[in-house]
Amino acid sequence: MSRYKILNQHGINFVTITVVDWVDVFIRKSYKDIVIESLRYCQKEKGLVIYAFVIMSNHLHLVVEASDEKFPLSDVLRDFKKFTAKSILDQIKQGRKESRKKWMLERFVYRGNKTEKNQKLQLWKNDNHPMLLYTLPILMQKIRYIHANPVKAGMVVKAEHYLYSSASNYFLNTGILDVRIIESPSSWYGYVAGV
Incomplete structure (x- = not known):
């Protein structure tokens, strides 16, 4: 049983979804594309609202909200992890x-084999480390953190140049995912873009 709980199923939450043993699965484009397509499906079919995201080599960060009362955030994340795990593991096997x-x-x-359910394979860690974002300053801090991840990892010089992040949505008004x-005071933009 996870010690981390989503306190508000329909509030805006920061979550981190991590590959077991920090295996660098997402150095391959095809695996990242599975994540993007699954997030897109969750947006369209389950009312997932994405405010920010980044896919790193072994984890992803999201700022999300479940807008459809029929789909609590914990259910959306569970289904997302189940589908992406199966799809990615199948692709690795093949x-x-x-x-x-x-x-x-x-x-x-x-x-x-170490899980309570004794699964054959496990891709994702069980916990999502949810954090309810209840004020604008905290929300903006998490978005800055998400966008700064690829820059700090040395993957890009500017956050908006990393394809698998929402930074380009914020700075270039376009991105791989809607x-x-x-909207916030313009002062925070310079920090994120590294300008």
Whole structure:
């Protein structure tokens, strides 16, 4: 049982979804694209509102809200993780070009055997580390943090240059995934963009 709980199922939450053992799954574009397509599905079919996101090599951060009363955030995240885990693991198993296939599958089998449910394979850690964002300053701090991740990791010089992040939505008005932009004083933009 997770010690981290979503306190408000329909409030704006910051969540972190992490690959077990911090395995760098998302160095491959095809695996990141599965995440993007699944988030897009959750937006369209389950009322998931995304304010910010980033996909890093072994985890993703989201600022999200479940807008449809029929779909609490915990259910949306559970279904998202279940679908993406199956899709990514299937692709790893079938991947002829995946040089890390054997090693990754061994890690995922090992972690799956350690779960309460004794799963065959486990891709995601169980916890999402949710944090309810109840004030604008806290919300903006988390969005800045998300957008700064690829810059701090040395992946890009400017946040808006990283494709798998909402930073381009905020700075260039375009992105790989639609997000709801939080309007805020312009002073925070310079910090995020590293200008």
